Structures are given as structure tokens and as C-alpha cells.
Amino acid sequence: MEKTLKKIPINRWIDMLAFVFILIFPLLGFKQFRVDFMCQVVAYIIFAISLDLLWGYTGLMSLGHAVLFGMGGYMIGICFQIQDGAPAFMTREGINEVPSFFLPLKNETVAFIVGLLLPTAFAVFLGFFIFKSKVSGVFFTIITLALAQIAKDFVANQQAYTNGFNGLQGILRYPVSGEPLSKIAYYYVVAAVAILVYVFCIFLTRSRFGKVAVSIRENESRVKFLGYNPAKFKIVIFAISGFLAGLSGLMYAPAMSSITIEEISVTASTFVLICIAVGGRGNLTGAIVGTLLIQWAKVLLSEQCANYWQLILGVILLLIIFFMPQGIIGKIINVQYSIKTRKSKEKILESEENISSVSLNNKQGDEEYGNSFTGG
């Protein structure tokens, strides 16, 4: 195995750097609210990785991914709301007893598991309908767009069950033996989960399964003629992506100690798209670095010029699309690729020269060349 250090792609080094930065961040003496925000950003990294699997690797652009994220968040949110009987927003609506279908959520682990399985099941349901039909990719994007809009309206409308516009507050950081985890402890829990998800996705994307996903993105019709059923692969990828999105919601809500409809809307879904587009899609690193850059830019910019930051974000996105379509990390990977293959590309040019040179001289001798062959 000549897996020398030089062979490791450059972006994996950047991943390690990013995770080291995340791990030492609380020790760098930043104010607590900065550390709290970084905790949310790390949860968002898991969310961005889940969408990169779907969009970056498999080419399925979802504009409603935040709905799956929200399913995770709301499950754990409801869990902590119903710990001691019907919460205020229910009693106000005249529901004094916790509805039966919410009862199982009272138990933290059950809520966590439901927060993972619900988005996965929903992804399989949606995937079954869309991927099995002969419909082009753009319809998937439109359906998920509609999904995000309707989910937001639905949750906002169910005042009695989801506390509507003001969302669910008081989400604790997974109390173990009675006491919720300290902020710093929870920070490292989220960081650990993020690293685990990252390692899992490295395995997934390097496996043949991941390569099939990439080939589906590159040329889905061709893949069928190699014996693969792309619909099955896409449903499984969408399910995994849904699972991880649910997980990121389950990590995010306690870090934020609340979850509102803003976090599951079209804006939230498209915001994570921008993070991946700026970072670069289809290599995981882009999702990590993109989320770190854009989330922090959003916070720092909106502190300085609250009204302008969205304008600046729009302009940045336009610049990236026109001048760096494959994103920051994509650009770096391309540079490494062209260095690495410079040698073998010379071989192509050489082989091309000798091909054309050969065909040059054989052009003069076209006659004898032709006959000598048919005789054989």
C-alpha cells in the first residue's frame, strides 16, 4: 500500500485543520456567547455535510432540507416541553392533557430516536415518489421548495401543538442523571458527533457506493447501462442525508435552547446551499469550510451593518458563481489535481503527437497502407 503522506488529498488536511480549530476554539479565550454560537455552527456543519451528500455528491439539489433538520429539532423540543404535563401553549388552547401521540416523546432517548427516524422515513417516502418517476432533476428541486414552504406554514399554523410562530423554547442540553450538560461539555459532545459524522461520510464517499453516487450525478442514464438502478441508490442516499439532517437538528436545538419555524423555512434551506456553494460541493471540506466562513460572516457582518449583510451575501454568492463556480475548496483541489497530473498530461500530449505524426506519414502512404491491411 504506497499510501504515502503525499498521496492524501489536500482538502483532507484542511478538514483536520478545521476540526482542530473547532476543538481548541473554546480554549482561545473567546466570550461565552461566541463559544455558544460556534456550537451552533458545528451543528450546522453536520447539516451542511448531510446536504453535500445529496447535492454535492449525487447532484440532487434540495431546497427543503431544513424541513428534515426541523423534524429532529422539534422532536427534542416537544420532548422537553411535555416533561411536566401540558405546556403553557397547549393549555392556552384548552388542551390540558398531553396528546397521546406526543406521550412517547416524553422519554429523551425515544424523542432522539424519533428525531432521527422521522426525517429518514419522510425522505424515503418522498424519494420513492420522485425518483421512481421519469421526471427530470429540476422537479425534485421544485418539490422540495414547495415542501419547505408548506412545512413552515403547517408548523406555524398548528399553534396548539408547536407553539406556532414563537417556536419551542427551553430545550435542555440532554440532562444526564438529572442535570443538563454544561455548555462546554455539550460543545464537545456536538464536536464529537460532527467528527463521527465526518468520518462516516469519508467512508461512505470513498466507498464504491459513494462513487456510484458521483457517477449518478455525472451521467445518470449511463449508469443504468452498467447494471445499476439509480432510483434505489438515490432513495438510500436521500434517507442517509435525511438521517444526518435530523441528527444535526437534534444537536442544534439544545445548543440554541430553542427551535423556531425560521430554522425550517426556505430561507434556512437555501442558506445552507450558499454555504456549500461558496465552500465547494462534492468534497465534504467545502461544506465544513463554507459553513464556518458564511455563518461567522453572517454574525459578524450583521453586528456591524445589520441591514446590509444580506446584500453583501448576495453579491459574494454572485461573485463565487461567476469566478469560482467550483467553490473555494473546489479551486484548491483543482490546483492540486493539475499539479499531480501534469506529468501524465504530458503523456497525453506526447501520445497525441505521435498519433497525429503517425497518421501524418501514413496519410501520404494512404494507398499502400489500406491495401496491406485488407490482404491480412
Next chain:
Amino acid sequence: MINGEVIKMFGRNNPVIVSEEDSSAKNMLELHNIHVNYGKSKIINGLSMSVEQGDKLVIMGRNGVGKTTLIKSIIGLLPSASGSIYFCNNDVTKTPPSERSAGGIAYVPQGREILPDFTVEENLELGAMAHMKGSDQNITKRKEMVYDYFPVLKEHLNRKGGVLSGGQQQQLAIGRALMSKPSMILLDEPTDGIQPNVVADLANTLNRIRKELFVTVVIVEQNLKFAFRIAEKYVILQKGEIVSSGLTTELTDDIVKKYLSV
């Protein structure tokens, strides 16, 4: 029309009295060492050719040698990777098809590409629409001119293009090309999928058009008999290069056997 002396039938901006004999042999179309690729495959590699005003040229060769690609590069649908194309002495290498059409090149593609949802009349008007500065009256005169060559079109003016037979679509496509009063007309395999009897009077009509409208004709065709009745000069392509050219009268049987037959 006095034999040998053609007065432009309808006033193009400068009425020109031209007699066939002394038509200056200036080259209407010149291709200098053009290379045309389709994706990564090099279809036309280093082809040079020139077509004079009033020429009747047929481009021949087996399937897949690059005939259609060559025509498409002349009208501008396919960019030439290198080399240059001159039409009436101005460089059109980089100009889009719409400008070349305005310059006087008309194109009848393989398969005719009639717009199915448009009626016969609308298809014809489309041919002139981008060339009309004048009033409607001018369009009707042109349509009359086309009906004179293709009377069958007049009977089906309001039928949708999509429901016409192959032969009728062919006549509509040529009529549509004439609506822009071109000085050069490119036809890509006009006899493809047309019954033999229609092919015969297509040849006569094309000859009439050439004589009366003084249009230079460049035609891609594999039907030898049809080609001989239309063209005076020929060019044979193989693997994207010209392997033989000259007057159609000089086209010997073994050239046909070598480059055209199965």
C-alpha cells in the same frame, strides 16, 4: 427575361444589371484551413474551399465524413475552432448564424426542421421576418414569388407545418429560405426521405430558382443522379478533408467506387 441578361426581379436596395457571362468571378464564400470539432472529436481538420458567385456546388461523401458539419460551420451553427470563413469578402468566422443569414446565406437543414406548431404561411413569414424593414406589402410579394415555385404550398396555407408530407415540408423549407432573398442557399440532403417523382421536379425547381433569382447553390447530397442534374462542381469529403474536387463532368466511376460506394 432576356436570355443572358438578368434584371433583378424585385428591387434589392441597388438594382443590379448582371449578365451571366461577365459575372465577376469574385469568390462569394472562402474557407481557409478551417477546423471544426464536435465536443472533443475533430470532424473537419484543415479544410479550404472557395465558392464563386453563381456556382452550383455539390458536397459528397459517405455517412459520417463531416458533410453536415461543414455546412453547419458555413451558416455558423458550429464554430470553427481555427481557420477563417469569408462571405462576400467580410470575415464571418465569429459571427452568429443570424448575422450570416442577414448577410444573405439561407440554410435548409437535414430533416427540414419545419416549426410544427406554425402554419405553412407563418413558417414562410418567419423566413422573411428578420429581414424585413419594409411594410407588409413587401412580404406578400415575396410569398407570391415562393408560391410561383412551390404552388402546393398555396393550397395548404393554414395547415400546421407538422402535418405536411416529407415532400411538402421540403418545399416549405426551401420556400422559407427564399423568403429572405438570399444570395447563397445551403441545402443539406434535400432528397432525404422523398419519393422519386418529387425528387425529379425538385431538381427542375432548384435549377429555375438558381437561374431566375441568381442564387449560388451549395448542396450536400448522396443521390448522384440528382446531384448531377443540379451541380456543375463537386467536392468529396472523407474523414473531414477534401479528397477530390472538380467539375461534375470529370467525376469518374472509380472515384465514385473509392469514396462513395459501399
Next chain:
Amino acid sequence: MATALLEVKNLSVEFSGFKAINNVNLKIEEGEVRVLIGPNGAGKSTIADLITGKTKPTAGSVFFKGVDITGKSPDEIAGKYKIGRKFQGPNVFDNMTVYRNIEIALSGYTTVWKSLFYRRTTEIKKKIKALLEQIRLYEIRDVMATELSHGQRQWLEIGMVIAQNPSLIILDEPTAGMTAEETFKTGEMIKELLGEHTVIVVEHDMDFVRQIAQTVTVLHQGRVLAEGTFEEIEKDPQVIQVYLKDD
């Protein structure tokens, strides 16, 4: 007489009124090299589409090793029945390296489950290396497919079809857009294939057909016009007439 490897029985397909394939019968024996020729629009590629399941026929049926595979999905025909297809314009995975294009085409790991637990064993590596050498792309195996020359992309796709180790290979105009030299090399490559696989080649280039053909089937307007050795076809008046179109 053993059942033919592939048998097409009165196959037809109609696209909104136009009969692209009109009652075609074909019989291909194991190990044979059959070349389909015919002028443009004769239906050569449509036949390939019908066999590989890309298009569904309106009448007739396709039998492979005696089993009726008419109308089955492309991935089942390719995966279960092992029919490999090379498309006209090279149809490869652009932003994947040459090595990965071949590896993804390897047969036997096409279900989700198997693809998760596939290991690139040394035995597989040897197989891929041999294949890459056969298609003369071993030195540039880590270059992206987009950067290859046209001829090399055609060879890459031929390599991908071989990697599927199919029992029947369908090559759709493998020499389209190639220089004379590349065409000759492709002919050599395909002749190397002939031993282990049955090959159907859809082709225009007559020199190339002469180079590889055993039996030739001539199609014209969706019908089989003639069938026989290349010499017979060359002299057949009907074929010459169709090709010179002086009907």
C-alpha cells in the same frame, strides 16, 4: 442446434406514426462479430436501443440465451443478462478519473449493499491494470476523462464495456470522429475482444467494417435489406443502389 445467443423476432417500433424499425429478424450466435451498416436513419442505433432496453418496442420480441428480455429495464438487461453497450458519442463519466471510470463499470457490485462493502483487492487491481493496458490508457489512469482526446475517450468507454465482462457487447459507431490511425488501433482493440465476447458493431466507416467484419447486416428504412459476408454485401446491387441513392 444450440439456441442463438441473441434472437430478435419481427421487432418493430413506431414513434408517433413513423415506423423506425419495421419487422426486423436477427439471429446472433455465440462468439460471432455482427456488423450493422446502412445509411443514416436506417434504424441501426434504434435496434441497439431496443435490445438494451433504452426504448420499448411496439411489436415483436428479443430473446437472449432463450430468455425473453423484451421491455425489461436497462439496468436489469445490463446487470442480470450482462449485455454491455458502448454509445455513439463517447458516453463516460467526465469528472472521474480514467481508473474510476473503469472501476465503476466492474460487474458484480451493482446493488446498494454490495457497493458498500466492495474492497479494491489486489486481484481486482491486477484486472483493472490489465484492462487499462489493453486500451492503452494505463499511464494516464489518474487523469480526468474530460481531458482525454476523443479517441482515448472512445477507448475508455470500450474499456468500461469490457469491465462489465458481458457475454454480448454492442458498440455504436466506435470510430466516429477518429483519425485514421485511431480507427486502425480501435479495430485492433476490438479484434482482441472477439475471442471472449460476442460483438455487434453499428458502423459507417467502410474501411473499419472491412477490417473487423465476419457477417454484415444491411439495414434500410427500418428493414433488413441484405445479410452476408462483406464481399457479398459489397457486390449486392440493392445495397449499392441504396448507398448511392440513385433510386
Next chain:
Amino acid sequence: MVSVTSIFQNIVSGLNTSALLMVAALGLVIIFGLMGVINMAHGELMMVGAYVTYYTTYVLHIPFLFALIFAFLVTGLIGSLIEMLIIKSLYSKPTETLLATFAVSLVLERVVYLIFGADTKNVPMPIPGNITIAGITIPNYNVFAIAFGILILLLTVFIFQKTSFGKKMRATTQNRSMAECLGIKTSRVDTWTFAYGSGLAGIAGALIAPTISVSTGMGSPYLTESFMTVVVGGVQSVIGTAFGAGIVGEARTIIGGLSSAVTAKILVFLIIIVLIRIKPQGLFAKERR
């Protein structure tokens, strides 16, 4: 038991929703259906139309009808700029077009915010009062909106079928290379088509403005609505979109009347998912060979 009149009441008010939805979707079917461009800024163009109407009617006191035309011209101009500067170089890249138009929506929203400020604006109701026929009361404005919607539909069909621009536009969308060979400058046709689609979005925004409180964030729900209508109606057909608007609008109002607007939206969403499986090209699309 729900009385008959209240059912009719629902149907009639459904007409109003359908009319507004149709004008919004018409702009989208031209840009997305015919040009194949996924325009994420469609909602924001409607928002701009609404603000232009607010400015012209409330501030400049220009009559509402002229305000509508003005909204059409302003959003049409913005549309042509977007097309020329951004869309034109991204035609072969659907993902980049979607992201670029999303960026445009962010920019448009913020620019209008910076000009008009954060507070919501109210466009004075141009045609107050209502009339009652056989027990059903219809606001006069709704009658105007429905009539104007139908006028816009007929105008669009007329332009497409009869005018030379319309023919060039249809030729370009049906066979771009042939249109180019006939001398039609397809890149200029694209700019005009995109501008016309954007202008329609502006008019839709203007029509909706008096009925709601105009805010910079009002755009995005209409983006989804318009896409749903176009998908139901048929991606390639203008008439199909009109029917699509009718169905989605009526379904929303009637079911909304019975239970809640959200359940109506969910039902329409489920219809679309099933529809995609059976008839991907929409209910009314012409069978395109």
C-alpha cells in the same frame, strides 16, 4: 350543513385567488416553462411591482391603472438587466442559474428594504366597496382583478400568436438553432422574453398589493405558489397555466373554507407529488414529440 350560498361564495372568492395566481404564474411559465430558466427571484420581482404601485399611487397619486403599467415597465426593465448581466452567461448551467437568481432575490429584497425602510406599506384600495349578486357579495376590486387577469391572459396569448415578437419568441423556444438560421437574433429575443415574464410578475405584485400589507419579505411564498401552478398546469403551456391557477386557486379557497388554508396547500402538494408520477409534463401540456 354548509349553506349553498356559502359554497358559491367560496367559489367566487376562489376566482379572485386564481386570477392573482394566474398572472403570477404566467410570468413564471414564460421564464421557466418556455426558456427553461429557474428564476428564484420571481417572488421578489412581484414585491418590486407591489412597491412601485405603492410609490406611484400613494406617493405620486397616479391612478391605479397607470400604476399597473408603470409596475410592468419597471420590473420588465429590471428583468432585462438581470437577463443580460447574469442569466445570459449561465444558460447551459441550471444549478448556477438557480443560485444566481437566488442571489438576485437577496439583493433585490435588501435594495428595496434600504430604499423604502422596514415598515410595511399599505396601498390604498383603488376600487372600494362591493356588489352582491344573488346573495353572494364580491368586492369590486376582486371583479377588477379577475377581469384584469383575464385581460393579461388574452393579451399574452395574442402577443404570442399574432405579433412578430411573439412568433420570434415561440420559434426561439421551439427550435433555437433554426430560428437563428432564419436571421432571428435569439439572444435579443431571450432578453425581451425574460423582460416580459418579469413584467408580468411586476403586474401580479401590483394587483396583489392593495389586498395585503406590502413588505419586502412578501415575495417568497408566491414563488412556491407560482411553481406549483405551473407544474399542475403544464410546464410548456400558457393556457395550461391558466387552468392550473384555476385549480390551485379554487382548491385552496374551497378547502381553506372547509378546514384551513394550510391543509389545502398540503393537499395540493400531495396532488402534485402523485401527478408527477402519472403525468410528468402536467395536466394540460401539449403532447410534444
